[in-house]
Amino acid sequence: MRLPVVAAILSVLLAASVRAQPADNVRVSTIWRGAEVEGRTLWVNEQLVTLRVDARTQVEVGWQRFVAKGRVRTNRFSTSSRWYGLQHVLRQDNDRQLSLSLRRLEASEGTADVAEGLFTYTAPRIDTTSLLSLQHDGKRTTGYRLSYSRTHAGTEAADTIGLSFVVFPARAARWQVQLEGGLYADRHGDTHYRSVFGATISSRLGRGLHAKLGVTFAPRGFPTAGTSLEALTAFSLYRPGSLVENWRDRPAGILSLQITTSTD
């Protein structure tokens, strides 16, 4: 059975079982991301399942599919990936929290279908370790995220280190805003520095149903790894052409919408 079918069935089963779980122990999310920059478009669809193991630990598994189109609409690059994540709260005080995240993303072979022919690229793999420190200050929460990603792609490899500043301004009854700005050092042969800014507004739509709308902007392109586009940008190590490389080397932004069902 094909992976997307398995993923869909699992998502449905888990969504159906969410109500039977203790509060917020299972979350099932569907995420759409889209962008159109300089005539190039990108569509991403994701499914994400998060299971809370105990008060400090949660695991997640996700699937996503990318389609990037060029200015010539028949030119397209497509790939899919799955990832596994583990988050563990290392330290929890009254107003401070330090958590560790481990994540492995395994992409599938990437396919560029262009006028010249069909080009496939060996599946990359990205391992990311990150530390998130949050501090609650009255009604506001601020924090830092330090991440390190190692990308293996065929004969190529790259390292990405990112440092982000995260702010959750005062929370309203039904919605919350998150702002994030980060600087990434991308090393693949040479080292390049890329900044990424994001804003997200999340809202509770109903009992156990949440929506999150976000925008992410990378003035000098997205780094190889460490962002929600890493399953695509990892292929840039192969220098496969503008269909992929422009998302890393040119100003780019993306809108995202996430719908989450959880036990509430």
Add this chain to the structure above:
Amino acid sequence: MRRNAVLNGLVILAAAAFVITGNGCGGGGGAVQPPPTDPSGGRFIVIENGRVQTEEKNGKLVIKADESQLPGMVFSQDAVQVELYRGDGFANPRTDTPPSSSLIRTFRVSRDGTLLDNLELEERRYTVVATNIEARQGQKRFRSNLIAFVFDVYKVNGVFQTTLPEAFEARFPAIGYAIEDSYVRFRSHLSAVGGQCLFFMERANGTVTMTKQFEFWPPSPASSTHANVSFESLPGGPELEPVQRIVVKAFKP
């Protein structure tokens, strides 16, 4: 001083002619190609071979030894055994090898691809498969574990023709150099115009599949037209590692 410079120049030219792509020590007596000019400054290995001299004998097409060269096949040793299979042995180009049941025979070629044995072929489709392709140009190398050429033998107005190239030129990046600006071009008999061609390469970082049609060449009518096809790489690409497999197909229309 000036005389020394001229002598040095001649020595360099002679050395270049010797080392180019194995042509310098052909054991089969095939004509040695002059070293092609590489405007890239030496990032590439250029392979120029492929030649077909035929005659008809006992209702079969005979591809003549010593006068014909297999396209793209260069080796680091002489008298290499090459396999001939019936049909398209790489209908799926990712297949490791053609089925052994379709093996017709093995035959010998020299290090520059020159046939050392005659090939007598009926009207049908064939696959030639060689392993351990290696071309050297100074310190630069190109390696492929396998190269296969799929071609047709057919009749036009009662006369045998083949899509085996009359001339073949490949500009492959040397190992460790970027793939961009490389290409594979070949030409066949005019009757092949409109026939489908395929180029498939499998390497450490993925695969390339290109399909093209034989076209008239030169584009404007001329006295010596032939069928031509050219596969060009995309800009960019990572540095090349030894190639696992190259499959080239040339089909009649």
